[in-house]
Amino acid sequence: MKNLIRILQDLDYMRMVVGICILVDGYPLIFFFRETLKLAPGSTAFTAAVFAMGLVLMIPFTALRRLYRPNLTMFWMSITFLSLSIFYMYAYNGVPGFEDHDREMIYYAYTLIFLLLLINIPNDIIRVFIPVVVIFTLFSNLGLIYALITDPTWAIGQRATITLNNGDAGSGNPHAFSRNAFMGFIACAIWLVQPNTNVLFRLLSVFAGAINLAVLVLTQTRSAIVALILAAVFFFAFNVRAAQIRTAVRNLVKPIPILMMVVAVVVIIMFFRRYYSVYAILEGYIVAFAERNLENIYALVGVGTKEGFRATLDDSAANRSVSAQFFSNVLGGHLHRLILGYGYKFLYLDVPVMEAFVDLGILGFVLFGGVNLLTMYYALGIMRRNPNPLCTFLAYFYMLILVQLFTNGRPFEISFWFPLALMIRFMGVDHLFPAHLQNHPVPAPTESFDVVPKPA
Template structure:
């Protein structure tokens, strides 16, 4: 009976995590059902209802009866910035005639409700969080592959995304799918290297992670690739020591590892020969990605590319950030006083969220938004070093994507920033308050915060 109740409780935690996943990473599946299966093409209402379903799934049975302490500093900074944005929207709005007040208020309300529900959700979701993320992102990746295979207009070389709209107005959002792939890679890596994970699940995580990496390459999004490189560097810095490298090298120089490596290389050669098209596709995407980014480097330096007669030019997103940098420079040179209060709500789309918080919301907006993210960076690096539990470790590495996007794309008001930031507010910096049985390294818990009593249960 006890095992059955434990199983039901696990299902309940998985329900809550599924709701969190819909809010954090629901757009790939929303686009699939809404636009690919044409249940409600282009419908904003469909998106709002889908996100609301995620909020409903998050509601615990103990709602309003048991609250959990978030990171108080981050909580008040986040709430203050959201309220500050709402005040600017109504009181300091340079474009009131074009602002969709209802839509913006709904999204702000979703963020606040999401944060409120997170404070009600028990810490025990930690033990099921990463597996649910792995399954959720895998389904989203499979939905994208299905959409690409059934789209007659998609050809090799195009960015992998689900087409939104029709005709000349058709477009896509590859960033949503690259974010999903990035989350999958991080979650699979965390669960694969975890000592408690059995061999079959590790094998599943490995292949799911490789599949997600291929999706990430197909989306051709710079921010996700840069974030993945940063995440790998952090992981190697905090988890691989010189002594471990020396031990590994000595182990590889033995006969059996050498034979295994040789057989693996031979196997890869036969695989690429048999499935050369797949290899050529991924290779072409990598080369095109490098060439496109080198083109931006050449353009910034005013250099030539592809021959002496061809002058490199910035692509659209890079050109927009260049214009944004020029605008900020002009403000700093001749209109510094404007930064005290800012230019107003959504005055100018800079494509650099942290800078837009300064120019649009002024010094206070920059302090709140920038300070919140600075604290998130601090806790992320600390968690990467200690790996206290799977959920916090996932959030720490996932935040590298948001850290890159702070300077590359988006706006400081977007829910794509605020749902992950709400997770950071709820779980980061408060690991010492979690029960010891949820920690992968209980010996790292602050002994002043926890004392183990006779029955083995931790108390504060």
């Protein structure tokens, strides 16, 4: 009977986590159903309906009767920033003739409702969070692969994305799919190393992780690649010691590991000889990615390419270069304008943390930057302690948000605030979680052991 009750509880927690995934990472599946399966091409109403369904799935049976404490400092800073943004949208708008008040308010409403529901969701979703994320991201990746296979306008070498609203080939949003792949890869890695993970689920983690890595390569998004490298650096910095490296090296030079490495190299060589097209595709993506980034570097330093042509920045890098020049001009001659800012969405800078400063002034910059600074602080602590799977996932997931703070989007977008809301709910408060949800639980007092020793 206890096992049946636990299964039913886990299914209920899974329902809530699926709702969270729809809000945080729903765009890949939305694009698949909306554009690939042609259920509602180009329909923003369909997107809003799916997000609403995600919110409904998140509602626990104890809603408004049992609340859980979030990170209060980050919570109130976020509420103040969102309120400030809404106030600026109506009272100090930087766009002449702005007419999108209703649409913007829908986004803010979704963000605030999401944050409210997270406070109602029990901590026990930690038990099922990682498996649900692995499966959810796997289905999203499979949807993308199906869309690419059935899209006659897509060819090997193009960035992997789903074409939106019958637009030009590659006119979709590859960042949505790279985020999905990044989340999936982190979740697969965490599930794989969990000591209580079943062998079959470990194999599923390896399979899903390989697909996530392949999608990351296919989307060719710099922010996700940089974030993955950053996450790997922090992982090794906090989890690998010099003694472990020395032990691993000594174990590798033994006969059996050497033989296994030789066999693995031979198998890989034979595979690529048999399927040379796979090798050519991988090489093409790597070379194209490197050339595009090297050309940006050449353009920044003002040199030409080896063919004699002058290097130019790509669209995103060029836009950020213009944004940096604009911000430099403001600092040089219009510094006073940054006290209150230039107004809501005055200029698309493609650098969210900079745009928060330019649009909303000092207060907006302090609030938006402060929330992210605190999130980074807690993320580093979680990486070092590894308290539970959910917090560990959020800490490494934040590496992508951190990179995008300087490379992609606007500070008002739900692509920032849905993940940040999840981090506000669970990061910095893990010491309040019950012992059975922790990787390293604190022993509870018993008849034979006291947590606090009795005075002599």
